[in-house]
Amino acid sequence: MSLVFAGACSHGPGITGRAHLAEPGVRDAFHAEFRGMGEALAATNPDALIVIAAEHFANFFMNNMPAYAIGMAEHYEGPIEDPGWLGIPRTRIPGHAELSLRLVRGVMQTVDVAYAEEWKFDHGIMVPLHFLTPRFDLPIIPVNINCQGPPLTPLHRAWAFGEALRRACDAVPERIALVSTGGISHWPATPDSGKINEPWDREFLDRWLRQDKAAMLSYSDEATYRDAGQGGFEIRTFIAAAAAARGRGELRFYAPIPIFSVGCTVALMAIE
């Protein structure tokens, strides 16, 4: 079939783990839009969900860091973090090893990608799934872009990776949904946690929503670090999703929520 759904969302661990510390009005509005994205996803009747994440040293470390990795297991487990800390119970999540294998082979035609037959989900995937597939019953194909341990893959390669994923999806009969997850500007897990550059976020989202490839790829890592913090490196996941979906985006929710450490975002993107 092909890609049947695409979107992007936040994944900060505070979204679930520190929910009780947030202002209830904005928290509930955000959580409702997050769940709404899950309903929109389910309505497309997907056979599997690709989650393009930016994991945080749960599986990949600087001893052997892939720029891009795709999970290829029958099942996964998460969260790797303390379930009480994250506010999400530990559970087993179905995968689809055989479909993963076909997608990996497809991507490899143009982008070298690592595969992983073992993968523990951290908050970067568990927080989105908590809202999108709350019964953890849809087979997941985890994808990782290294956004944590520099040197990082260039933005134009993240675009090429998204294109490669799209070609791979187009070549299989299954109906595939794709969600990318990352922060825009944020300075997570530091004393700056809660700092959010809203104008920068809105500018990036504007470029993403209107599929302005040149503008999306024009950020240097130096400028991103200065203006959007080390968390801003995660725009790679948004860029890959835009390359895969090809259509215009629709912003369902954006609001800086400092105790969640990020400008909380829910967005869909048309498949073209």
Add this chain to the structure above:
Amino acid sequence: MSLYAAQKLLFHLNREPAVQQRFRASRETVLDDYELSAEEREAFLAGDIGKLYVLGANGQLLMHFAALLGMPWADYIEAMREGVRRHGPVRAGVYAMTTSTDEKVAGV
């Protein structure tokens, strides 16, 4: 290269229950397996989050070590500020502090 070793220890502590158990039973025994500087070793022995932050530990690793030590979020954030007050600015890595030590960015 010892920051690499310190972060590798954090990586193992975060994801390996067996390492967590060994660390709880005897921190020294676990630390012997890693080529740490004297400063790093001392910080791990003391559970000194602030010092590890100043030495350059990535927050995505460090915050889980803080959780393992039983530190609530606000205490973790404050421990890093205290580290900067006592030891000066972050010396390595990409997690340098850009706010002031008396600023509570997210109210904690």
